Amino acid sequence: MLEDFLNIEVLLTPESYHRINSMSEKERKNLLEKIKEFKNINDTFILLDDFFLNIFLNHNLEEIIKTYQKCNFLKYYVGNGVDDGEVEILEGSIEEVFDSSSSSTTEIVNNTVSNVIETNNNSITVEYTSTEVIDKTHDTLLKMEEERKKRISEIRSIRNSINRRINYVAKDIESKIKVYKEWDITGKSTCEGTIEDFIKYFRDRYNRIKGMIERKVKRKAYPLEKLYKMKGKSDVFIVGIVSDISTTKKGHRKVEIEDEKTSISVILMKDKIARGELPDDILLDEVVGFVGYVSNSGDIFFANECIRPDITPRTPKSIDEKIYTAFLSDIHVGSKEFLEKTFRRFIELLNGKISRGIEEKIVSRLKYISIAGDLIDGVGVYPGQEEDLYEIDVMAQYAEIATYLEEIPEHVHIIISPGNHDAVRPAEPQPALPKKVLKLFDSLDNVTFIGNPSYVNVHGLDFLIYHGRSFDDIVGQVPSARYTDPPSIMRELLKRRHLCPTYGGRCPIAPEHMDYLVIHKEPDVFHAGHIHINGYGTYKGTVMVNSGTFQEQTEFQKKMGIHPTPGRVPILDMSRMGDVYIEWDNGKITIG
Template structure:
């Protein structure tokens, strides 16, 4: 293909080469013919980068001739040469969003160097422009040819991987009786708690004020319901001198220690701030907590002295979930819990993931395995389908595929091999291709369209709230875990549920603002745990965990990525290729794990 463009003196940037490879042969022929006709009036070499490829694909030939008839495309690539920029501006406003970052920077640099419009030059057909170094042309041609060869190799490797993935289902000769095939999937997404299409964040002070006010109002209401009483306004507490059972609720703005070792907690409501003192002896006895976090919403009851400007706390009231028996359903069906697959990484465990897909397709070795595979109805995925691109400095050296779209094509191809009766629920994570700040909406259209044709997938935001077959699921990737670990001594990476229960206590998925977990100050706080989930599913730290907290089943799924260099430095030991599986008819008393091909009941 590259030769077809070289024959008409057109150079392709790597991004353009990739795009042209993916369009149909008919579209490619039309593009070449359009460029040939254009070169009847402009015979200069053309560097076809992302910007100019969009122009030739999306505008009529008459428009292009009119606006680019005298344009020097090679000078655009080589800023040392003169460049006529007037015509470039004619399309800029219409296509600016389509210009990739490198092309846009080149345009701005060239414009800043172009002080005046050069005199018109006489066109010489089939001859190099006089001001172009032929050695430079050869150098560019050689570089483009080498880059094209490299891209050809990468494309062949991608096609080979996809071909191998597409063979998974056909490689399984054994067929089992899928009981769950005759059971209808029942999924209701709680749209009112989904950020998708509702973002209002512009980063203004007003945004932050509305964000924290919404958090305060929602969690305050939970605390008041818990104790069946209204909180007293902080700006009127001074009137309650010598009262011994005053109840207040505020958002924590500061935590410090007095000279005698007591805790001083500053709380705020919508009108003012107030000081609460927690005596050290009550903290030591466990009557008061020693893990108050900044920005969490908390209630206190206690004594107001003569000064009226402080409270001595007797009790700390959190919005914590209500103790209950674990809920289950009547039908015996299973849900598998995945996260952190990290397709694209050299550490992605391709063989193990393939083995799991084979298991879903009936490649079983025992009656227990067949029982679970035949009744498996749902797969819940809590983020990081792919390793992504540009997530951290130097990531390109850790990737076997540096193209984000190709990474998603690969995971989509895996999902195509999963039996259609198994419904997949997907929430994104911090490695996925959308904004890193939480809450994260569902995937953008350019990613979603790669999953076209897969009717057994429901996409959620992060966090995502949904009712699955009668049970309330909360999916959260878990980015805030890194912040909680540093603030609460009992929370440990090795025990993911020790982190998860701290979030349930506070009814918030990222209590402290400004840590490693970025938060977008939306006018509504979507990170509030609005309802009390039956199943709380997280990931992120690549370590399996399972537990029960006041009737909520907690599941932290591991990963399909081997230990990374970063994890080695942090002393994190992942539990790869281990998939938690729950029997939804026995959610509270049975835990199953698919451990790299073997079923373990715990």
């Protein structure tokens, strides 16, 4: 439901979200259509709070257009509107966001609005005037505005509060960033959720990964529809996408695979699984190859070997220049659990508030920062989220994180990818942040915005940056994958050359005609986040980094038994990849 409103550039306050969520599908559809019609006249980003939700529900379209055609909705609500690329602060009364020549504003303000609350099948009608709502909202807005101004002012003082200046070696080193746009969904989404979309999506996944497996064994897979011709023969090579997994009465694993034409049952003998000759962690929808023999009936395939598209073993790649990259994710600005003091301390570090020695050597050569999603906590991401927020407006949350990033020295290049809490569609692949959000970052020339996932060549090293929503699914499916050991999850994705192998889990996937979640290119660095736990490792030459969080443990995490590692920032020496791991841990540099 939230995505329907985001698609027409309408943000919902928590109160509006809950009200709309309780409506019937027909009521929501009618509301959406009315707002769409209104946006033909006033094409601005609308923040739909209780007041304006009542306006759209209780007044006809003609009256709404006549009165609110020049309304700046965001400026009305938060005092931080976006106009011509600049953030405006609401100085006067709420009425100033309307055209002063609009005579009918007063008429609607003086109308009586009814708010109906249903309790145990009884309707309680509470009547109040819009003037009273305006007065109450105005007082709230003034308080919110003052709090925002204070936070922004404190953030903007960071750089000037550092008296000491260091010699930034990285300042004289040119940034080298190349985004592999062919594997970034931004601006290229075509899916509408039709059956044809799903067919094209899975066909693309199958063919891409099948090609990887065939190149790995240097032979073509035998078509499943012609497998009957190989009755009784061994050393037959096939590739398929897994459609079903079960166990036979005798305890053998039965895997149903299919290609574009047909399907076949593959038997993995239990003794071979026990000896480690065949895997016991095959997942639904992953593309996998088998070498084995065909039964005399031609309808059963007995596997002797399982071939995955896995990455190629190699030595971790490094560069000649001694520069560093810091890895962040899950900052969650807006959350009451956001560690503001710790994040400020990290920004101070970048500005030179350091002790001499190893800290100065690292900071002086820090050239890049990679952020793998969840810059903000968002609004309406989960039920009851408003109780966990100190800032209930998405745009204000982004304005705050943008101000933090403005305090980072300009020679440090920042790469930003979204996550499931950001203001983009929840389904992966996710495009880069929308233009109206990006306007808040206009003053920053040292930022590259990308989708999720994306591939970026950073100073000669290929980074795969993925937020990590699918990690929740992998942990529940693969016994060896654990939240406490993020590389154990990341390895499983590299093995399968896919960032979300199973369709229909906790990670929603949009059926694009190209599967952007395929790991198209073997990365030098695989950067992820999402699970709020730091972790490092190397798998067959790929350096894996999960960058933790700047959010304290939430109530949800307590219930799930997840213990985050907040305030820890991984930093890699790009000239010694896989050899040494550096971490800024709540104010202290550690090397391991």
